[in-house]
Amino acid sequence: MKHNSFVIQKYIERPLLIHGRKFDIRCWVLWNSDGRVYLFKEGYLRTSSQPYVIDPANPDDMFTHLTNNAVQKTSQAYGAHEDGNQISYSAFQEYCRTQTDNPRLQGYSVEDHLTPAIQKMVVRSVFATKDLIDPMKRKHCFELFGYDFMIDEDFNTWMIEVNTNPCLEESSGLLKMLLPRMVENMLELSVDSLFNHYKGIEDTSDSEQEECLTGKGAQTKPQKKKPYKFPSVDGYEDDENMFELLVDLRSKKARKVAKAKHLSPIQLNSSHAFQLKDRGFKIKKYAAPLNAYTHKEALAGLAVNSSDAAEVTELKL
Numbered sequence: 001m002k003h004n005s006f007v008i009q010k011y012i013e014r015p016l017l018i019h020g021r022k023f024d025i026r027c028w029v030l031w032n033s034d035g036r037v038y039l040f041k042e043g044y045l046r047t048s049s050q051p052y053v054i055d056p057a058n059p060d061d062m063f064t065h066l067t068n069n070a071v072q073k074t075s076q077a078y079g080a081h082e083d084g085n086q087i088s089y090s091a092f093q094e095y096c097r098t099q100t101d102n103p104r105l106q107g108y109s110v111e112d113h114l115t116p117a118i119q120k121m122v123v124r125s126v127f128a129t130k131d132l133i134d135p136m137k138r139k140h141c142f143e144l145f146g147y148d149f150m151i152d153e154d155f156n157t158w159m160i161e162v163n164t165n166p167c168l169e170e171s172s173g174l175l176k177m178l179l180p181r182m183v184e185n186m187l188e189l190s191v192d193s194l195f196n197h198y199k200g201i202e203d204t205s206d207s208e209q210e211e212c213l214t215g216k217g218a219q220t221k222p223q224k225k226k227p228y229k230f231p232s233v234d235g236y237e238d239d240e241n242m243f244e245l246l247v248d249l250r251s252k253k254a255r256k257v258a259k260a261k262h263l264s265p266i267q268l269n270s271s272h273a274f275q276l277k278d279r280g281f282k283i284k285k286y287a288a289p290l291n292a293y294t295h296k297e298a299l300a301g302l303a304v305n306s307s308d309a310a311e312v313t314e315l316k317l
Contacts (some may be wrong), residue, residue, distance in 0.1 A: 012158060013054060016151040018095060018153055019081065023047045024067045024160060025149040029122055030186050032133060033141045033247040037126050037190065039119060039183050041242045042233065044174055049077035069171055074083035084172025090234065108155060118149055123246050123262035125162065142190035154269050185241045234242040241297035
């Protein structure tokens with residue numbers, strides 16, 4: 001125990017489900033040694049193989065609770081619901097659109113709700129760790145991070161973890177399309193720019209960067225088209241770099257713009273999760289067994305039973 005470090009998190013026992021199963025969201029973030037941090041525009045959902053229930057007799061059911069591909073691919077039901085247990089943003093949006101019995105889910109938008117929440121938390125994590133990442137200030141290097149997020153039943157987005165060595169296995173048709181493009185675009189920004197073969201976001205002026213950060217301007221495309229040897233990504237031009245600049249830490253002006261856009265307080269809308277009020281955390285602990293908890297009840301926002309009244313513990317900051 002003394003030779004290991006652990007991060008302890010509250011389990012999100014009431015997640016948003018898709019087809020009655022748990023999922024999380026994987027995104028790629030590129031951090032260049034020049035201080036620029038980018039988010040790849042397309043992430044993907046990773047789903048579990050089994051319907052979501054909390055069974056006190058079997059709390060360690062990995063195929064229900066852990067959506068990591070390394071875990072799910074050992075399940076006999078792996079790939080039975082989705083290719084590689086993975087779903088694109090567009091397929092998730094279509095799923096939401098068809099949920100006519102749940103107006104909140106039907107009105108949920110990847111572009112308007114999920115992506116801004118992810119951007120906000122990525123930028124917050126960058127500002128929180130910017131003095132710890134690469135303390136030796138090495139030149140001409142970069143790192144790709146895998147950010148994982150979840151959505152709870154009240155449509156709050158939670159950052160679960162950040163991986164320093166994200167899996168790049170082409171384990172589905174979706175990743176066979178996204179991964180080559182992601183790696184290509186990453187190298188354009190981190191390696192090709194050193195040889196001046198690519199004019200993209202790296203070479204934009206401060207005013208152009210500000211336009212990009214505020215959504216007023218489009219990102220610069222390469223000056224010359226080159227033969228594209230990777231699968232095309234639906235909704236994007238082949239010569240478009242799909243990494244979006246979130247912040248340039250070297251630029252005081254860009255930092256100010258990013259702080260104004262992403263560091264505003266996060267408003268939680270939840271009766272079943274951490275709440276911050278009057279500088280105190282309220283942690284709700286469920287007294288009732290949750291094996292009777294169903295996705296239909298989650299969508300309707302109903303209590304499981306009368307004993308579902310929570311025991312509340314307050315931790316003052």
